[in-house]
Amino acid sequence: MTISALSYNVLYDGLETVAVEWPERVDDVAALIDVHEPVLVGLQECWMGQAGDLRERLPGYDWFGENRDIGEHTPIGVRRDAATIVDTETFWLAPDRTDRRPAWDATLPRLATHVTVEHSSTGDRLEHYNVHLDVDGPRARVESARILRDQFLQHDAPVVLTGDCNCRPDSAAYDVLTDALADTRETARVRHGPLETYHGYDRPKAKRIDYVFASPTLDPHAHAVLTDTAANWLSASDHWPVLTRFEPRG
Numbered sequence: 001m002t003i004s005a006l007s008y009n010v011l012y013d014g015l016e017t018v019a020v021e022w023p024e025r026v027d028d029v030a031a032l033i034d035v036h037e038p039v040l041v042g043l044q045e046c047w048m049g050q051a052g053d054l055r056e057r058l059p060g061y062d063w064f065g066e067n068r069d070i071g072e073h074t075p076i077g078v079r080r081d082a083a084t085i086v087d088t089e090t091f092w093l094a095p096d097r098t099d100r101r102p103a104w105d106a107t108l109p110r111l112a113t114h115v116t117v118e119h120s121s122t123g124d125r126l127e128h129y130n131v132h133l134d135v136d137g138p139r140a141r142v143e144s145a146r147i148l149r150d151q152f153l154q155h156d157a158p159v160v161l162t163g164d165c166n167c168r169p170d171s172a173a174y175d176v177l178t179d180a181l182a183d184t185r186e187t188a189r190v191r192h193g194p195l196e197t198y199h200g201y202d203r204p205k206a207k208r209i210d211y212v213f214a215s216p217t218l219d220p221h222a223h224a225v226l227t228d229t230a231a232n233w234l235s236a237s238d239h240w241p242v243l244t245r246f247e248p249r250g
Contacts, residue, residue: 001124003083003246005212006038007162009132009198009239010054012045012072018201019238022050028236030057032228033077036243040117041077042130042162051075065113066090069100074113074130074163086125087116093131093144103144105137110144116157127155131163133173141167145176152180158215164198164239166209181213184220184244193225193240200238212244221247 010029013022033041033054041061043051048067055063058077062085065075078085093110094103102109113130129148134140145165152159161181167173169183185191196206214220222245230236 001119001122001126001246001248003040003119003126004038004243005040005042005128005160005162005214005246006033006036006241006243007042007044007130007164007210007212008033008241009044009164009210009237010046010050011237011239013047013050019234019236020232022053025230025236026050026053027057028230030054032226032236032241033058036226037079038243039079039082040128040160040162042113042128043075043077044130044132044164045072046075047071048073064088064115066111068109068111070108072132074111074132076113076115076128076130078115078117081120083117083119083126085115086118089114093133093140093147097147102140104140106134106140107136108134110134110140112148125157127152127157127159129159129161131161131165133163133165133167135166138172141165141171141173142176145173149176149180152215158217160215160218161211161213164210168208177213182216182220184212184214185223188220188223188244190222191224192222193227195225196240197225197242198239199235201234210239210242212242214244214246217249218246219249221245
């Protein structure tokens, strides 16, 4: 099953400090996705209105994502000519997965978006999860990672996780996630782009917090941090998107 997955924190509309405002950069965000043609897309920091704007500009994708009460959600897009969404799920990263309140030391409520997709040419199924873990709560990140890990281990089909995990590779949350899935940057045969994924338009503050993780049964051919710039020579977000391309094993 040949497939590709993109993780992209698109920066909340209205909270830009250095980036241009959303109406002036939405076309660049959409064009980046369109040019690289990922089969799976996981977005973070995406208000419902931003998601609607991207749906209009990316008609070749089917989307699923539920509102997180404060407007942001973590939608997943699936390229229609390559795969089909056959099941969907949203659950909250909390001791009670139906509890929409912030859990542990989290500042905000956090959720996971999950879709099951079927590859158009092979009929193979894949589980795609997309998350935005809490920025302030280290315990919340670890506990959320444990919930996700336990969920991943229940699947027979391969799993891909995209997300802004707000943690670095030397963190406890990262260690929990890599109990079940591989960090595709570490296992890909080809790597392209910088190590860092959040740049904030300030290189000294850049850090690696955005990931594509995958089951060991998937074979990551290439991993890239995409430093595409717009016509104004700026990134369309304060995060670089992360892309992994997988090939069939064998």
